[in-house]
Amino acid sequence: MANEYVTLEELKRQFSLEADDDSRDEDLNRARASASRSIDKTTGRRFWLDPVPVQRTFNPRGRIVREDDGDLFLIDDVGSAAGLVVEIGAGASWSAVTGFETSPDNALADGKPVTGLLQPLGTWGTVTSRLRVTAQFGWPAVPDDIHEAALIQASRLYKRKDSPEGIIGSAEWGVRNLSRRDPDVWALIEPYIIPGF
Template sequence: MANEYVTLEELKAQFGIEPGDTSRDAQLDRACASASRSIDKTTGRRFWLDPAPVQRVFNPRGRIVREDDGDLFLVDDIGSTEGLVVETGSGSSWSAVTAYETSPDNALADGRPITGLRRTLSTWGTSTGRLRITARFGWPAVPDDIHEAALIQASRLFKRKDSPEGIIGSAEWGVRNLSRRDPDVWNLIEPYIIPGF
């Protein structure tokens, strides 16, 4: 598996499984992958960084915020300025744009992604065209909250085999239904959900 927010070794340690015991690796790997991808789907973003710059084309409609100091074009999370290229146009005709600033200020220095490109005291002027952005999309690094949420959720998914009907029981608490959403996981990932997603 790739781009998981928790490793097989960490999940094994959570359950006290010896590193050399590979009998449950397939189940543990599935739990790690499922937990990570469910966090992506819930938040509307991904926290792993592209290994190399990739190109994406954006329709500016609904992505431009007009502000006093210029137009802010909202982009998918960009986790590195390495190889960042911004172009306007369409089809096979593209022109490079260099007069822009990244937003929010100091995002990468603070361990957060770039989420907008601002044309200071100017507009993007792309009423019919598109923006083509080449960048390393994702987050600069996986936030600690996301890592912990993935560990909790992967543990929960791995243990789910012991409660196939969604019912768990113990001598102390009796029988009860599993909650649909783990409150600790939700508290950890909620601040990362894209507004309006």
């Protein structure tokens, strides 16, 4: 398991389990992995950073936004400027692009990812051209909201084994059905959902 947004130790503290008690580790790890990946699927993005730059190719169709100050090419989240290389072309013919600006302004300084590349007062070429980006994709760091949502959701998933068929009982509230979606988790992750996803 890798790239979970909550640690095993944090989840154990949530249930007041001793750190050296490993009898529930398998279930806890499964819950935290499922919680993290469900956040990725719901938001349409991932909040962990590639350890090294990787290469991705983007089709311009539906990814170019015409702005007053140039064309903005929308890309997957980039969490670090280290090793960022942008090329344009197709097939075996690629040429380096210079003079582009990252967008939004100051994203990395604010702990947010770069989501677009602006060609100031210019265009990104023809419809048949592709954009090849080499970068560390993801977020610079896991946002606090995502961490908290993963902790809540992992706790909920772990306790799910005690609520067969989605029914949970409590001396205080009686028997009730579990809601389909946790409102607190949803409130925490909703601002991070990619628009239109």
